[in-house]
Amino acid sequence: MKSPYLITKEEALRVYKPVNPHTHKGLQGHAVIIAGSYGKIGAAVLASKSCLKSGCGLVTTFIPKCGYQILQISIPEVMTVTDENTNFITNIHLPLIPQAVGIGPGIGKELGTQKALFEFLRINKAPLVIDADALNILAENLSWFELVPENTILTPHPKELERLIGKWNSDSEKFQKTIAFSEKYKVIVVMKGAPTFIINKSEIYQNTTGNAALATAGSGDVLTGILTSLLAQGYEPKYAAKLGVYLHGLTADLALPKTGYESFTASTIIKYLGKAFLELDN
Numbered sequence: 001m002k003s004p005y006l007i008t009k010e011e012a013l014r015v016y017k018p019v020n021p022h023t024h025k026g027l028q029g030h031a032v033i034i035a036g037s038y039g040k041i042g043a044a045v046l047a048s049k050s051c052l053k054s055g056c057g058l059v060t061t062f063i064p065k066c067g068y069q070i071l072q073i074s075i076p077e078v079m080t081v082t083d084e085n086t087n088f089i090t091n092i093h094l095p096l097i098p099q100a101v102g103i104g105p106g107i108g109k110e111l112g113t114q115k116a117l118f119e120f121l122r123i124n125k126a127p128l129v130i131d132a133d134a135l136n137i138l139a140e141n142l143s144w145f146e147l148v149p150e151n152t153i154l155t156p157h158p159k160e161l162e163r164l165i166g167k168w169n170s171d172s173e174k175f176q177k178t179i180a181f182s183e184k185y186k187v188i189v190v191m192k193g194a195p196t197f198i199i200n201k202s203e204i205y206q207n208t209t210g211n212a213a214l215a216t217a218g219s220g221d222v223l224t225g226i227l228t229s230l231l232a233q234g235y236e237p238k239y240a241a242k243l244g245v246y247l248h249g250l251t252a253d254l255a256l257p258k259t260g261y262e263s264f265t266a267s268t269i270i271k272y273l274g275k276a277f278l279e280l281d282n
């Protein structure tokens with residue numbers, strides 16, 4: 001196994017593109033978040049809010065009907081399109097052409113949702129981030145990866161990774177299998193954990209930010225929003241992945257002296273995104 005490249009501040013600065021003073025919301029990218037089901041609309045709220053707060057111009061969120069008021073009231077800046085079904089997604093229809101889509105947080109694995117994911121993958125042309133239950137559905141239908149665009153970013157936590165690549169007996173086997181998966185399906189795998197690694201074919205990158213404060217519900221949903229936002233702004237997927245995991249971890253490093261590990265929540269990540277971006281302007 002090659003030794004990993006570290007994602008340091010210098011590397012993040014190389015990747016980061018400061019906002020052009022003459023830009024407008026139409027140039028900053030329109031991102032779509034497809035997330036949520038009854039009881040897990042919070043995942044859609046967290047991903048959408050972090051997406052909006054990572055620099056893209058417009059965010060539209062696709063949710064089942066039951067999430068409509070929750071989402072509109074929680075984040076008035078985000079536009080909402082609802083499925084015809086009440087409790088889970090069954091038919092993804094988008095009245096726009098997005099620059100990037102993040103799909104999966106909290107969507108569940110209902111049969112109707114599985115079919116909706118398949119149909120969405122058949123027609124989608126936008127750069128993609130695939131997370132959570134969308135990964136779990138794909139893990140049971142590996143042939144659908146044919147429909148997944150090259151350089152799509154997958155963001156599995158260890159259990160989701162195991163569902164995708166099977167069990168491993170050692171760390172080195174885990175990396176070997178993930179590299180083989182990345183090469184076979186031409187996808188970028190963000191192996192979330194402590195620390196997070198990014199696998200892009202045979203290249204391995206290791207993040208240098210983040211701490212145990214991130215071990216809290218919804219922190220992965222927030223990462224999905226950040227990555228989708230960066231893709232929508234035109235970052236190449238491999239750069240979006242590096243910058244996104246770096247900023248996500250940095251929020252926890254910046255917040256820790258104020259919150260301690262215990263009171264840090266996924267919303268704290270979102271609260272500290274501004275400070276994390278400002279670190280790159282110094």
Ligand SMILES: NC(=O)C1=CN([C@@H]2O[C@H](COP(=O)(O)OP(=O)(O)OC[C@H]3O[C@@H](n4cnc5c(N)ncnc54)[C@H](OP(=O)(O)O)[C@@H]3O)[C@@H](O)[C@H]2O)[C@@H](O)CC1
Pocket residue numbers: 039040041042043044104105106107108132133157158159160192193217218219220221
């Ligand atoms: N507010 C909301 O709406 C929220 C909605 N959410 C949504 O809920 C859905 C289900 O997501 P999920 O990840 O909780 O369930 P699932 O895929 O079964 O994984 C759990 C298993 O994985 C393991 N595991 C996890 N991390 C690990 C690690 N670092 N290292 C090692 N093991 C690790 C863990 O293992 P354990 O240690 O518990 O045995 C357990 O077995 C998903 O759509 C998500 O987006 C959540 O984001 C929460 C907030």
Ligand SMILES: Nc1ncnc2c1ncn2[C@@H]1O[C@H](COP(=O)(O)OP(=O)(O)O)[C@@H](O)[C@H]1O
Pocket residue numbers: 132156157192193194195196210211212213214215216217218219220221222223
């Ligand atoms: N101990 C830890 N140190 C650093 N990062 C962590 C730690 N525990 C969790 N994380 C990060 O928090 C996120 C958790 O994602 P995930 O398990 O998908 O959460 P959720 O599904 O609840 O949103 C990942 O980015 C992971 O790297």
Ligand SMILES: [Mg+2]
Pocket residue numbers: 131132157220221
């Ligand atoms: Mg998750």
